[in-house]
Amino acid sequence: MKEQKLRPQLVADHNSLERIFHRPENEQxxxxxxxxxxxxxxxxxDFLQKHVGITEEIPLKVLAAQFTSSKIxxxxxxxxxxxxxxxxxxxxxxAVNVSSPYFIGHMTSAIPFFMVHLSTIVTALNQNPVKIETSKVVSVYERQVLAKVHRLLFDLDETFYNIHIQKPESTLGSFVEDGTLANLTALWVARNRLLPSKSGCAGAERDGIAAALKDRGLHRLTILVSELGHYSIRKAAGVLGIGYDAVTPIPVDSANRMDLKVLERTLKEHHRDPETSVMAVIGIAGTTETGAVDPLPSIASLCREFGVHFHVDAAWGGPVRLSERYRGLLKGIEVADSVTIDGHKQFYLPMSNGMVFFRDPKAMDAVAYHAAYINRPGSVDLGIRSLVGSRSATSLVLGxxxxxxxxxxxxxxxxxGIETARLFAEEIIRRPMFELITAPELNILTYRLVPGELRGSEDPKEPANEEVRLRLLNKINIKVQRMQREAGNSFVSxxxxxxxxxxxxxVLRAVLMNQRTNHKILNAILDEQEAIYRNRIAPTLRLNKAMGLTP
Amino acid sequence: MKEQKLRPQLVADHNSLERIFHRPENEQxxxxxxxxxxxxxxxxxDFLQKHVGITEEIPLKVLAAQFTSSKIxxxxxxxxxxxxxxxxxxxxxxAVNVSSPYFIGHMTSAIPFFMVHLSTIVTALNQNPVKIETSKVVSVYERQVLAKVHRLLFDLDETFYNIHIQKPESTLGSFVEDGTLANLTALWVARNRLLPSKSGCAGAERDGIAAALKDRGLHRLTILVSELGHYSIRKAAGVLGIGYDAVTPIPVDSANRMDLKVLERTLKEHHRDPETSVMAVIGIAGTTETGAVDPLPSIASLCREFGVHFHVDAAWGGPVRLSERYRGLLKGIEVADSVTIDGHKQFYLPMSNGMVFFRDPKAMDAVAYHAAYINRPGSVDLGIRSLVGSRSATSLVLGxxxxxxxxxxxxxxxxxGIETARLFAEEIIRRPMFELITAPELNILTYRLVPGELRGSEDPKEPANEEVRLRLLNKINIKVQRMQREAGNSFVSxxxxxxxxxxxxxVLRAVLMNQRTNHKILNAILDEQEAIYRNRIAPTLRLNKAMGLTP
Structure with a gap:
């Protein structure tokens, strides 16, 4: 930022302090x-309307050079x-105009304008739901919101909710900062329930993983998730002391869903091995990269058969349960043991809001902590069963x-979103210069640009050529995406x-969640990609070819 | 909440959706x-001004009964x-009027009004600093803010900051949701640096704690912190797979500071034990309960001597470094390996904002994670070294x-805050009905109500009587605090x-951070406590005594 001159009228004194803490009383x-x-x-x-682009075309290095002052x-x-x-x-x-309908690259998009008002209310009230003494009604309000989303996911009966919704000893779920911490919380609970206290050992939470494993003659825990699982799952395994190599990737089928045969085989193998215990199987309801939904009902059956915690990472897909037309896509989520869901994704909340839910209202007892000044045993304080301590009352926004x-x-x-993604897929298929790589199951798809000269010439006799072709395609698509991003008019990831x-x-990855993204805009984005290739990439390729540098 | 009638004009259709996503263009x-x-x-x-109290006198159970609807x-x-x-x-x-000057019970208080505006900007921009592609300039802005607070704490030279402030490979710190996650992050880094990869084992993060310990012939890790350490430290040890029993409480001296002799003895003992390794020593700069500051320089020396990671939990006290008058109270923080600090505490930010800092800009490499769609190796994405993934751009508020x-x-x-706490302590000492338990070092103090008849009658020949007296005092103070809280005019914790x-x-605990809390208000709070005792507690005690139920 430009250095501002020190203006003599800006002073820190008790009068100005008084003013900033009192919201002014007079009209002026x-x-x-x-x-x-x-x-x-x-x-x-208005500014963003006039500058409809995604961002200005200024390299990050130039920007970084403007923020180098370390003195307060x-x-x-x-x-x-x-x-x-x-x-x-x-x-x-x-910054990045994530609300532009031309921004279809990430899971961040335009939010309804009232979200800004609601967040402002949260700031003005400044409650801290870690304890009743700094939130009171907001804590019981939050429990109601959690119950509503729990019911959306698990759909248990009215009696269940009547019992647990406000029962201090029950915990239907917990607000966390984002999906990463939601997955971490779910796996934390799964770990502790797998290794609870028993005679001779106080369990993983109290005595540590090493002691708890040793006590049971175990050498390792594993977590099974499709190879398209979010990187937060490896991170959670690392944090939890299990080690991120404990995350065993299960291959996906042609529709990018977990291969059930391999899952079953792996479960059997690990089950036979007396030194290994499976801590959790994770099904994904909307993979980050392709939006695919794992076969949740079948995974659930296998988990029941082998007695394994079944977690569903529905950070992206969870709110699809709200759609009468498409809720069937998430069938099986209702029998999960725990579910991750992100408010700032398809609930269209501002950054950031994550949630984790447990079917068993006692599950989170496995991670309860008390203190002498708050969260005393028996209290209604929500901080007792929670990864985080102090946090913002975002339940007011979601509710x-x-x-x-x-x-x-x-x-x-x-x-x-889902229907626009389908339209976009059709358009990609229609265009000769593109190839649809993963069709949209929810509202995410991937594709790539394949120039005519690099199209479909797979020659089984020449695998070396095929490798070169694929490498070149990868390079081209990296370039197309980067050039489009840097131009700043539109964005795919x-x-x-x-x-x-x-x-x-x-692959190029499109996430279709902006209401204002329509067919015309999608065509403009593809047009731009074609133009980038034709005008800026193809010429250099031809030159390279002439010089014998590429096929 | 009261059920609202379904009003026919409220419908969900594409027209209304269109309206809520477009911020309206016309004047009206x-x-x-x-x-x-x-x-x-x-x-x-205005509402809160008219109702100056803390909260309405309605029991939580009555409120809870109003929030029992689980259907969306x-x-x-x-x-x-x-x-x-x-x-x-x-x-x-x-809710709780945490901005009232009569609310002196917790670390949540009035915030300057401009914080509401700043938070609104953050919501309206809705950037996600996990990656450049959804934040761009905000990421380099954030790096500058982190450097400013890093310098406030560690005070390294200009050259250091010129090199690292915008160097993608360097990480001076990280924003997290709160102090709990800041402590967790610091200990996560300390754990991984103690158990890195070596021949035969890929280290704690990748292979897990059990393998990493076994590989070194270790049986356990320990964390040393004073017995007044925040409960988040035990929680972090539990999460990280070390087990919360690994947290060894070191007794405090008469000023509530870590006893250095015991610390040294414990370090020596653990050092001699080949099966134990000390993962971190934690000094506290402002304990949650008493506000005491541990002898940081001496702890630092011991940590250097024994080669142990030195973490300072300055969630509360950190910003005292901004005061020329009192910054000396935090001497020693500048040689810590890592420091926790909370923005929503003494930076007066709205909920919630936590930060963790590392003196070594490579320290957070021990917790780096990559993915294929973001956070690719070599990128400037801040999500590479971070516990959380998606988060709000609160650096804009702090900056x-x-x-x-x-x-x-x-x-x-x-x-x-510090000077008001001293005044308050004097007033407590002046009043015969109160006893100051811990004098304020920063701006927190504890005290209790001791009625004349229960005062100082310590009889060494009758330890049983003394025990009864103390138990009764505890009961009385629990009652006083609860009754004052429920009356809703003022609040101490x-x-x-x-x-x-x-x-x-x-003890009753007062946190003095509200600008508008003055001598008159503090006297009113003590008056109210005296009145509660005299009018509502003493009569029942006398009755009990008459009936032979208490001494």
Whole structure:
């Protein structure tokens, strides 16, 4: 940021402190504060409307060079008004306009405008749900919201919810910062329930993994998840002391779903091995890269058969349960032992909001902690069974959003995403320059650009040529994605699909969740990719070919 | 909440969806949205001003009974306007007015009004700093904010910061949800650095604790922290697979600081034991219960001598470094290996914001994770070295607050807290009905109500009587705190000090951080406690005594 001159009127004294802690009582200063809010609400919006792109074409290195001051100034250097102007005029253009309908690359998108109001309420109330003494009604409100999402997922009967919804000893779920911590919490519970206290050992949580394993003659735990599992699962295994190599990737079938035969075989093998115990099997309801949904009912049966904790990572797909048309896609989630879901994804909440749910309201007892100053045994404090301590009361945002949108409103969003993804897939198939790699099951698809000269010339007699062709395709798609991103008009992401038995494939990845993304915009995005290839990549390829550098 | 009638005009259709995703373009609807914001900013404020108390005197059970609906309605049931009114009129009065100057019980307090604006900006921008592709400039902005706080704590030279502030391979720290996750992250790093990969074993993170310990002939790890350590340290040890019994509490001296002799003895013992390795020693800069600061320089020397990771939990005290007058209280923090600090505590940020810092910019390499779709090796993505994945861009709030307040502004807040706590201690000492239990070192103190008839009658010949006296005092103080809380006019918290060699002591705990808390208010709080005892507790005691039930 540009250095601002120290202005003599900015001083830190008790008078100015007094002013910033009292919300002003007179009409004039109220008007000023409201004006600021208006600027935030609409100034930012107008700016982004005029600059419909994703971001300005300034390299990150140039930006980084502007943020190299490590000193906190003694005297105030800016007023709120300066900050707001600066953020609108200097930060926002260099940030990423995730609300653009041309931004279809990640699981972050436009949010309904009322979310901004709801978040502002949360900040103004500044409750801390770790304990009743700093949240009171918000804690019981939160329990209701958790019950609503629990019921959406597990659909247990009315009696169940009547008993547990406000029973202090029951925990239907927990708010966490995001899906990563939700998965971590679920696996934490699974670990402790697998290795509880027994005579001679106080269990994994108290005595540690090494002692708990030794006590049972075990050498290792494993977690089974498809090879398309989110990297947070490996991270959770690392954090929990199991080691991330404990995560055994199960290959996927042609539809990118966990291969049930391999799962069954692996379960049998691990079951036979007296030194190994399977801690959890994870089914994915919407893989990050392809949006595929694992065969949850069959995985559930196998878990029951082998007595293994069944976790579903529905960080992405969970809210599909709100759609009458597509909820069938998540069949089987209702028999999971635990489920991860992200509020800032398909509940369209602002960053960040994650949740984890357990079918058994006593499951989280395995991770209960008490203290002398809060969270005393027997209290209603929500911090007793929770990975985090202090946190924001985001339940107010989700609870209010459910009331404002209704399941029906969310269903429109979900349905639009899935159906737009299908349209996009058709368009990709229709265009000769593209190849659809993974068809959308939910609202995510992957594809790649395949120029005519590199198309389908698979020659079984020349595997070396095929390898060169694939490597070149990967390079081209990396370039296309980067150039489009840097131009800043639209954005798709890219990933490398690594699936056993198939070559590593660089793909372009589209996540269709913005209401305003339509057929015309999708065509413009593909047009731009074609143009990038034709005008900026193909010429260099031809040159290389002429020089004998590529096939 | 009261059930609202389904109003026929609330429908979920594509038109209404269109409206909620477009921030309105015409003047009239803009005015409506601004009006809502005004209501949130001032309606809430006015309400709380009129109801100066902490909360309404309605039992939690009665409140809980109002939140028992587990169904998500199909059709929208409320509009934004209804939600705002309901939160102001029905939720806020039953929540906790943490901004009241009579609320001196927890580490949550009034925040400057501009924090609400800054948080609103963060929501409106909705960036996700897990990766550059959803944050861009915000990631390099965040690195600058982290460097500023790093420098505040470690005070390394200008050259150090010039090299590392924007170097993608360096990590000065990480934003996390709160102090609990900051402590967890610090200990995660310490664990992995103690048990890295070596020939035959890939290290704790990859192979798990059991294998890594076995490989080294170790049986256990320990963490040393004073007996006043925060419960999140035990929780972190549990999560990390070390077991919470690995946390060895070191007794405190008469000033509630870690006893250095015992620390040294314990380090020597563990050092001699070939099966045990000390993973970390934790010094506390502001214990949760008493605000005491451990002798950090001496702990640092011992850690250097024994080659142990030195973590400082400065979740509470960290910002005292901003005060020229009192920064000396935190001497020694600058030689820590890692430091926890909470933004929502003495940086006066809204819930929630935690941070963890490492002196060595390569330390967090021990917890790096990559994925194919983001966080690729070599990228600038901040999610590579981070416990959490998706998160909110709260660096914008902290960075802006530092510019608006300056170190000088924060210093006024810090100094006011410490000096008000001293005044309060004097007042407690002055009053015959109270006993100061722990004098304030920072801005936290504990005390208890001791009625004349229970005062100082320690009779060495009658230890049984003394035990009864102490038990009665504990009971009385639990009652006083509860009755004051339930009356809802003011709030102090309570805890049970459990220190080795001393009887468990129930104390009233005051945290002085609200600018508007003054001598008059503090006197009123003590007056109320005296009145509660005289009018509501003493009569029942006398009755019990008459009936021979108590001494």
């Amino acid at each position: 200063s109220r008007n000023v504060l409201t004006k600021y809010m208006e600027q935030i609400l609409f100034g930012l919006h 100034a003694r005297t105030p250097v800016k007023k709120l008004a300066d900050i707001i102007t600066e953020i609108i005029e200097e930060i926002a253009p260099q 209010s959003a459910l009331d404002i949108m209704g399941a029906g409103g969310y269903a429109l969003l979900i349905d639009h 890219r990933t490398t699909l690594r699936r056993s038995g198939r070559p590593d494939t660089v | 609807s803009r005015n409506v949205l601004t009006k809502y914001m005004e209501q949130i900013l001032f309606g809430l404020h 309605a199909r059709t929208p049931v409320k509009k934004l306007a209804d939600i705002i009114t309901e939160i102001i009129e029905e939720i806020a009065p039953q 802006s607050a530092l510019d608006i307040m300056g170190a000088g502004g924060y210093a006024l807040l810090i100094d006011h 309570r805890t049970t000090l459990r220190r080795s060699g001393r009887p468990d002591t129930v």
